[in-house]
Amino acid sequence: MSDTTQVQNEWIEMVEQMNEAVSDSVEQNMKAQAAFVESWADAVEDSIPEDEELTEGIQGYNRAYEEWMDAAEQVLERSTDAAQGEEVDPTEFRDIWLQSANEAFKHVMGTSAFAAANGQLVEAMMEMRQEADDISQETVAQLGFPTRDDVVEVGERLVELERRQHEIEGKLDRILDELED
Known part of the structure; x- marks a missing residue:
């Protein structure tokens, strides 16, 4: 070629x-x-x-x-x-x-x-x-487990209980202060 x-x-x-x-x-x-x-x-x-x-x-x-x-x-x-x-x-x-x-x-x-x-x-x-x-959430609730809403509600209740506890402690402190004076 x-x-x-x-x-x-x-x-x-x-x-x-x-x-x-x-x-x-x-x-x-x-x-x-x-x-x-x-x-x-x-x-x-x-x-x-x-x-x-x-x-x-x-x-x-x-x-x-x-x-x-x-x-x-x-x-x-x-x-x-x-x-x-x-x-x-x-x-x-x-x-x-x-x-x-x-x-x-x-x-x-x-x-x-x-x-x-x-x-x-x-x-x-x-x-x-x-x-x-x-x-x-519906499935979790049907299985009997707490849902996110349940946990949030428990958390809110705990915060409210703590707030009330601090309020009562404050009142008790004022009462004790009055008794001591």
Whole structure:
């Protein structure tokens, strides 16, 4: 095999690898975008934000989408550079996608629509926690053990008894002082 043929084969192999890397990157990008949109939609699906919040949320999503598209352009440029013989570190591709993901999430997470959705999520979690706490208290009571409320009540009674004891001790001290005088 001639040197020219070997160089051509190596070139074809390198281009195929680059095409596969770009294809994988684009596929991962699309999957990440789909997951991002799905999680964002899940976060806001139970709420209908005000017009301003909705507009701001859409703008945040648009800015996030622009970040993803900029990343795709950067990957394409670096792939072209690599195809033209420039040495490109494969970690550059990863770094481009990670940086764009961080920026995209900042754009969406900084919106009032996202904050409202998070507020609703926290509220729902607090309600679930309260329900779980109520169930556990009922279960403990049914098993015949003292509940948290029982322990709190006993503690309050002890504090009241101590207060009364100090009050009686004070009265006794005054009576003894009167008798001694």
